[in-house]
Amino acid sequence: MTLAEPAIILVEPQLAENVGTAARAMANFGLGRLRLVNPREGLPHGRATAAASGADHVLAAAETFATLGDAIADLKFVFATTARSREMAKAVRGPDEAVATLRSFSAAGQGTGVLFGRERTGLTNEEVSLASEILTLPIDPRHASLNIAQAVLIVAYEWRRSGLGGESGLPFGEEAREPASRVEIVRLFEHLESALDNAGFFRPVERRSHMVSSIRALLQRANLSEQEVRTLRGAVAALEGRPTRPHRSKDGTMSTEREREE
Amino acid sequence: MTLAEPAIILVEPQLAENVGTAARAMANFGLGRLRLVNPREGLPHGRATAAASGADHVLAAAETFATLGDAIADLKFVFATTARSREMAKAVRGPDEAVATLRSFSAAGQGTGVLFGRERTGLTNEEVSLASEILTLPIDPRHASLNIAQAVLIVAYEWRRSGLGGESGLPFGEEAREPASRVEIVRLFEHLESALDNAGFFRPVERRSHMVSSIRALLQRANLSEQEVRTLRGAVAALEGRPTRPHRSKDGTMSTEREREE
Numbered sequence: 001m002t003l004a005e006p007a008i009i010l011v012e013p014q015l016a017e018n019v020g021t022a023a024r025a026m027a028n029f030g031l032g033r034l035r036l037v038n039p040r041e042g043l044p045h046g047r048a049t050a051a052a053s054g055a056d057h058v059l060a061a062a063e064t065f066a067t068l069g070d071a072i073a074d075l076k077f078v079f080a081t082t083a084r085s086r087e088m089a090k091a092v093r094g095p096d097e098a099v100a101t102l103r104s105f106s107a108a109g110q111g112t113g114v115l116f117g118r119e120r121t122g123l124t125n126e127e128v129s130l131a132s133e134i135l136t137l138p139i140d141p142r143h144a145s146l147n148i149a150q151a152v153l154i155v156a157y158e159w160r161r162s163g164l165g166g167e168s169g170l171p172f173g174e175e176a177r178e179p180a181s182r183v184e185i186v187r188l189f190e191h192l193e194s195a196l197d198n199a200g201f202f203r204p205v206e207r208r209s210h211m212v213s214s215i216r217a218l219l220q221r222a223n224l225s226e227q228e229v230r231t232l233r234g235a236v237a238a239l240e241g242r243p244t245r246p247h248r249s250k251d252g253t254m255s256t257e258r259e260r261e262e
Numbered sequence: 263m264t265l266a267e268p269a270i271i272l273v274e275p276q277l278a279e280n281v282g283t284a285a286r287a288m289a290n291f292g293l294g295r296l297r298l299v300n301p302r303e304g305l306p307h308g309r310a311t312a313a314a315s316g317a318d319h320v321l322a323a324a325e326t327f328a329t330l331g332d333a334i335a336d337l338k339f340v341f342a343t344t345a346r347s348r349e350m351a352k353a354v355r356g357p358d359e360a361v362a363t364l365r366s367f368s369a370a371g372q373g374t375g376v377l378f379g380r381e382r383t384g385l386t387n388e389e390v391s392l393a394s395e396i397l398t399l400p401i402d403p404r405h406a407s408l409n410i411a412q413a414v415l416i417v418a419y420e421w422r423r424s425g426l427g428g429e430s431g432l433p434f435g436e437e438a439r440e441p442a443s444r445v446e447i448v449r450l451f452e453h454l455e456s457a458l459d460n461a462g463f464f465r466p467v468e469r470r471s472h473m474v475s476s477i478r479a480l481l482q483r484a485n486l487s488e489q490e491v492r493t494l495r496g497a498v499a500a501l502e503g504r505p506t507r508p509h510r511s512k513d514g515t516m517s518t519e520r521e522r523e524e
Contacts, residue, residue: 027402090436094431136434137433138433139433168400171398
């Protein structure tokens with residue numbers, strides 16, 4: 001919650017719920033600087049807290065200003081969000097481009113903000129004229145109605161996405177898997193193909209080479225782990241009607257192949 | 263509304279409002295294929311229509327299925343959205359990466375879909391296991407609560423953003439402006455500097471060259487249009503106490519400089 005991130009500035013929000021849902025959308029993507037300009041329902045407010053779904057720290061830190069001029073006085077670059085053209089000679093940016101600008105100011109330690117207008121009527125032209133540039137969403141013009149929290153959500157999402165660098169930023173990743181070694185893969189192939197030979201699967205026999213190749217290719221694509229190879233070998237053994245629990249061989253190693261080797 | 267776009271598949275949504283807000287989020291970014299799996303409140307539903315804010319065509323075209331298996335039967339690639347790890351050996355993608363995959367299937371004419379789970383409990387592990395890969399959002403793990411419509415909104419936004427190619431996709435752009443020609447810019451400089459000379463602005467005189475250079479630089483940065491040059495010249499003339507309306511010169515050309523020339 002520093003100058004390193006843009007302030008989200010709601011201009012005359014009419015309903016406390018919308019302040020709350022905007023705070024929630026900010027928190028979803030890690031933003032925390034909320035400013036309100038002359039809200040009809042001030043903070044703290046029970047409906048704002050309920051709608052924030054736990055983003056209490058955003059509401060608690062929110063600052064309220066009497067005028068838009070006051071709310072942006074300390075900022076160096078401000079975007080006005082709007083869904084319609086204002087016929088102003090002012091740059092119009094999409095969220096990704098706008099966020100790149102915000103990041104460059106932030107990197108220089110300069111405060112930035114993004115203005116969001118009233119629920120029904122948005123920002124006035126006068127308010128837009130106080131902003132450095134216009135931010136608008138690549139929305140389908142036939143269905144341009146987006147509530148405040150949704151607009152905040154997209155901007156917050158882009159902010160977070162743009163800051164990830166090479167990192168995924170995802171809350172979790174793929175399960176760590178120990179890929180099977182080539183020898184385990186080859187043993188699986190041999191086991192499976194032997195089982196299929198015994199079951200009379202490869203008919204006519206001149207097709208065997210092609211069919212083996214197909215099966216090996218699909219198993220390679222699965223990029224199997226050690227555990228998955230064990231699971232598949234157990235499945236093949238079960239289909240063969242053999243014991244599927246590992247058994248200790250005479251040399252002390254564990255295997256499901258004991259019966260075959262004997 | 264073709265195979266060219268992913269189906270948005272809501273699994274057992276509990277409230278008709280949420281079906282409506284999801285439809286609205288789809289329409290905002292141009293998606294139209296909605297599928298419902300065993301919804302508690304079926305369509306048509308008054309609260310769904312109200313919440314859709316005009317995205318009636320999405321609701322009207324929505325398809326309802328008894329099981330998830332039925333809903334994805336015709337699709338070739340399906341993402342399951344989830345906010346938490348399922349400890350499955352399954353690829354986990356962010357929205358931009360996932361949408362790139364969806365685009366490649368769509369380009370090949372192959373149907374795709376994205377699953378969204380129940381309001382409180384999301385998708386079951388069994389349901390996730392039916393999907394090709396997992397999609398998750400780069401959300402702040404401390405505030406991971408995102409409602410269905412918000413999750414749909416981010417995916418729909420990424421879909422639209424990814425399809426824009428070189429286009430901005432924004433509903434409006436900067437106002438078309440006719441940049442001023444260099445001669446008009448130079449005349450503005452001369453007019454302004456002459457007025458400032460007359461007003462005794464350039465003091466001490468040895469600073470004049472530096473001050474002129476500064477003023478010219480800032481006016482250059484503004485990348486003025488023809489109209490803006492006229493406006494500024496009018497403003498300077500007004501400050502000089504001269505008539506600011508254009509006058510016709512003896513040679514028939516229009517100018518605000520007539521008085522000076524005479």
